[in-house]
Amino acid sequence: MQDTDPAAIFRQEATELVAAIEAGLLDLEKRTDDRALIDAVFRDLHTVKGSGAMFGHAEVAAFVHEFETAFDRIRRGEARVVPSVIAVSLKACDQILNLLTDPKEAVAKSEAILAELAATVGDGGAGTPSDGPSEGMRVTFHLPVDALRLGHNPALLLDELSALAPSSRVRALTEGIPPLDALDPTDCRMGFVVELHGAVDRAAVEGVFLFFDDGLSLAIEPLVEAAAAPSSDPDAAPAEAAPAAKAPAAAPAQGNTPDTMRVATERLDELMDRVGELVIAEARLSALAHQLREPHLMAVAEDIQRLAAGLRDSTMSMRMVPIGSITGRFRRLARDLSDRLGKPIRFETEGEETELDKTVIEILADPLVHIVRNAADHGLEGPDVRRAAGKAEAGTIRLTAEYSGAEVLIRVKDDGRGLDPRKIRARAVERGLIAEDSQLAEADLFRLVLAPGFSTAENVTDLSGRGVGMDVVKRTIDGLRGQIELASEPGHGTTVTLRLPLTLAIIDGLLVEIGGEHYTIPLAAVEECVELPDQFAAGTGSSSFLNIRGALVPFLRLRTLFSVDTPPVAFQKVVVVASGGARVGLVVDRIVANNQTVIKQLSRLHAGLDGFSGATILGDGTVALIVDVPQLVALGRAAGERRAAEGGRAERQWLDRAA
Structure with missing residues (x-):
C-alpha cells in the first residue's frame, strides 16, 4: 500500500532539503560572495520552516525560523560568510535532523545552538551595507507566464507587498493581455505597479519574490525618484526602472520541465522482481517456440522478447541513481575530520554523474565513510610533516567514479604518506597471518590490511586504529559481488579502488x-x-x-x-x-x-x-x-x-x- 502519511512525506522532503542546505553551505565556504548560493540556502530554510508549521512540527518550525532570521543577516549584507558561521550553520543543520527524529530529546539543545548562531553571525562583521528603510518605493513586476499553473497567487503577493508599508496603492498593467480569442486563462499576462508609502525595507521587498527565478521581471525604485519622472500614460508601465533586484528574463518555454513523482523504493523493488519473473517466463516461451517451430508462436515470442527487454531497461533506469547523491556527506565528513584532526583537507570529486543501482548506492555509503576516514586519519600527514616533505600543507582526498564495461570503478585516492610494506609485513607476522619467511608480492601484502582486526596504527583513536574498519568494507563489497584493490607508493599516497556491478538484478x-x-x-x-x-x-x-x-x-x-x-x-x-x-x-x-x-x-x-x-x-x-x-x-x-x-x-x- 502506498505510504500517504503526511508526516512521513514531510520528514522525507525535509531531510532532502537539509541535505541541499548543507551542500549549499559547503559551497558557500569556498564562494563566500555568491549571492545565488545565499539565496538558495535561504529559500530552502524558508521551505523547511513553512512545511514544518504546516505539518504540525512546531519545534522544527520554531528552530528554523530563528535559523532563517540569523541567516537573513547574511542575505541582507549585514554579516559576512566566515568559517565560524559555516561551522555553526552545519551544526544547526544537524539539529534540524535531530528535531525530526526525536524532538523531545533534541529540543533542549536548540536554544544553545541558536544563541551560538546569533552570536557568530553578529560577530561576522559588517559586510556591504544593505539598503535600509527608505521613504517609499515603487515596485513594478510581471510574474512568469506559468506562475498560475505552478500554484502562485498574485493576490497574495500584492497583500504581502502592501503589508510592508503603512499605506500602498496598486495598479494593474494590462498591455500584455492578448485578445480574448487568443487568451489562455492559465497564462499570467498581467503586470502590477505597487506604490509603497512610508518607511520600506528594500530587502523585505526582494524577499517577497524569493521563490521566483526565470521569467520574473522586477524593478524597484525609490518613490521619490519615480514621482520626479511621471509617465505621460497613467496606465503604462514605468520606463527603464532604476536598480532591479532581478533582471527581466524571457519566460521559460512551456512543456519543457519534466514532471516527477515520488515512488516508494519498495514499489520499485517489487516492480523489478516482477520484471525478473517476466524475463524468465519470456525465456521459457522462446525456448518452447523454437522447439515447436510454429511460425505464429515464434512471432509472438519475438514480440514478447522485445517488449520484455524494453520494460527491463526502463525499470532498471528508474533504479539508477548518480553517485553524486551520496558524495555530499563525504564533503561534510572531510570538513569535520579536518577540524578534529587539525589537518587541512581538500576533498575533491569527479564523475558524480556516474550511475549505480539504488540498492548498491545505499549499501555503498558506509564503506566509503570508512575509507575516507582512514585516508584522513592514517593516510594524510599533519601540516608540519607535509611542509617538511615539500608537499602542500593541505592534504587532498579525491573520490572518482567511472564506467568500465559491466562495472563501475570508484576510487578514493589521497596524497599522504602511503602504505609501508615493511610495517604491514611485520604486523602480519606478529599477528600470525603469514610466516616469517614467506615471500609475498606487494599487492598481496597490501591486501592484508583487509584482514579482520588488522591495523598498523600506533595509537587507537576515536576515529580508527582498532582494525574493525576495512574488514567490514571487504565483507560489504563482497556482498555486492564487487572487489577491492589497493595501490600505494610510500610518500605519495594510497588509492583504494572498488569494482562494483552496475546492477544486482x-x-x-x-x-x-x-x-x-x-x-x-x-x-x-x-x-x-x-x-x-x-x-x-x-x-x-x-x-x-x-x-x-x-x-x-x-x-x-x-x-x-x-x-x-x-x-x-x-x-x-x-x-x-x-x-x-x-x-x-x-x-x-x-x-x-x-x-x-x-x-x-x-x-x-x-x-x-x-x-x-x-x-x-x-x-x-x-x-x-x-x-x-x-x-x-x-x-x-x-x-x-x-x-x-x-x-x-x-x-x-x-x-x-x-x-
Whole structure:
C-alpha cells in the first residue's frame, strides 16, 4: 500500500532539503560572495520552516525560523560568510535532523545552538551595507507566464507587498493581455505597479519574490525618484526602472520541465522482481517456440522478447541513481575530520554523474565513510610533516567514479604518506597471518590490511586504529559481488579502488556450455570470441597463452577449473573477457546464445564457491551459474605470473604489456 502519511512525506522532503542546505553551505565556504548560493540556502530554510508549521512540527518550525532570521543577516549584507558561521550553520543543520527524529530529546539543545548562531553571525562583521528603510518605493513586476499553473497567487503577493508599508496603492498593467480569442486563462499576462508609502525595507521587498527565478521581471525604485519622472500614460508601465533586484528574463518555454513523482523504493523493488519473473517466463516461451517451430508462436515470442527487454531497461533506469547523491556527506565528513584532526583537507570529486543501482548506492555509503576516514586519519600527514616533505600543507582526498564495461570503478585516492610494506609485513607476522619467511608480492601484502582486526596504527583513536574498519568494507563489497584493490607508493599516497556491478538484478549474458552444463558470462565483459587453435585442443594444463592479432592473451580451461571429466568437444571456443584493463580467454565447449539473465543470489551453502557470482534460471527451467569475470581474470593474471616466474619469455612479455 502506498505510504500517504503526511508526516512521513514531510520528514522525507525535509531531510532532502537539509541535505541541499548543507551542500549549499559547503559551497558557500569556498564562494563566500555568491549571492545565488545565499539565496538558495535561504529559500530552502524558508521551505523547511513553512512545511514544518504546516505539518504540525512546531519545534522544527520554531528552530528554523530563528535559523532563517540569523541567516537573513547574511542575505541582507549585514554579516559576512566566515568559517565560524559555516561551522555553526552545519551544526544547526544537524539539529534540524535531530528535531525530526526525536524532538523531545533534541529540543533542549536548540536554544544553545541558536544563541551560538546569533552570536557568530553578529560577530561576522559588517559586510556591504544593505539598503535600509527608505521613504517609499515603487515596485513594478510581471510574474512568469506559468506562475498560475505552478500554484502562485498574485493576490497574495500584492497583500504581502502592501503589508510592508503603512499605506500602498496598486495598479494593474494590462498591455500584455492578448485578445480574448487568443487568451489562455492559465497564462499570467498581467503586470502590477505597487506604490509603497512610508518607511520600506528594500530587502523585505526582494524577499517577497524569493521563490521566483526565470521569467520574473522586477524593478524597484525609490518613490521619490519615480514621482520626479511621471509617465505621460497613467496606465503604462514605468520606463527603464532604476536598480532591479532581478533582471527581466524571457519566460521559460512551456512543456519543457519534466514532471516527477515520488515512488516508494519498495514499489520499485517489487516492480523489478516482477520484471525478473517476466524475463524468465519470456525465456521459457522462446525456448518452447523454437522447439515447436510454429511460425505464429515464434512471432509472438519475438514480440514478447522485445517488449520484455524494453520494460527491463526502463525499470532498471528508474533504479539508477548518480553517485553524486551520496558524495555530499563525504564533503561534510572531510570538513569535520579536518577540524578534529587539525589537518587541512581538500576533498575533491569527479564523475558524480556516474550511475549505480539504488540498492548498491545505499549499501555503498558506509564503506566509503570508512575509507575516507582512514585516508584522513592514517593516510594524510599533519601540516608540519607535509611542509617538511615539500608537499602542500593541505592534504587532498579525491573520490572518482567511472564506467568500465559491466562495472563501475570508484576510487578514493589521497596524497599522504602511503602504505609501508615493511610495517604491514611485520604486523602480519606478529599477528600470525603469514610466516616469517614467506615471500609475498606487494599487492598481496597490501591486501592484508583487509584482514579482520588488522591495523598498523600506533595509537587507537576515536576515529580508527582498532582494525574493525576495512574488514567490514571487504565483507560489504563482497556482498555486492564487487572487489577491492589497493595501490600505494610510500610518500605519495594510497588509492583504494572498488569494482562494483552496475546492477544486482538483470544483465545481458552469454550462455555457454562446458561438459554438458550451461554457464552464463556477463555480456558487457565479453570482448570477442575465437576458436581454440588445434595445437592447444589436446592440452591438459589449466592455462596457457594465445596470440590474438599480435597480443598475448592468457587463457583458462574452464573444463579443468570446474573439474569436468567428460572428453572435450572437437572445436572448442575461447571467450575473451576483460576486467580492470587485463584480458583473459575462457575456453568453453560451445557458445549457445545471448540471453537476458535474472541474477539470483547463491544460497549460503554455495556462497563460498570461487569463480561464480550468482545463478540464473533458463527457459527450460534448469539453473546456470553466472561466471565471476573479475575473479577469473585475476586467476589468469596469477597463472601468468607463475609461468613468468618459471622463466617463460612470452609470459614475461605479456606481463610487461599488461602492466
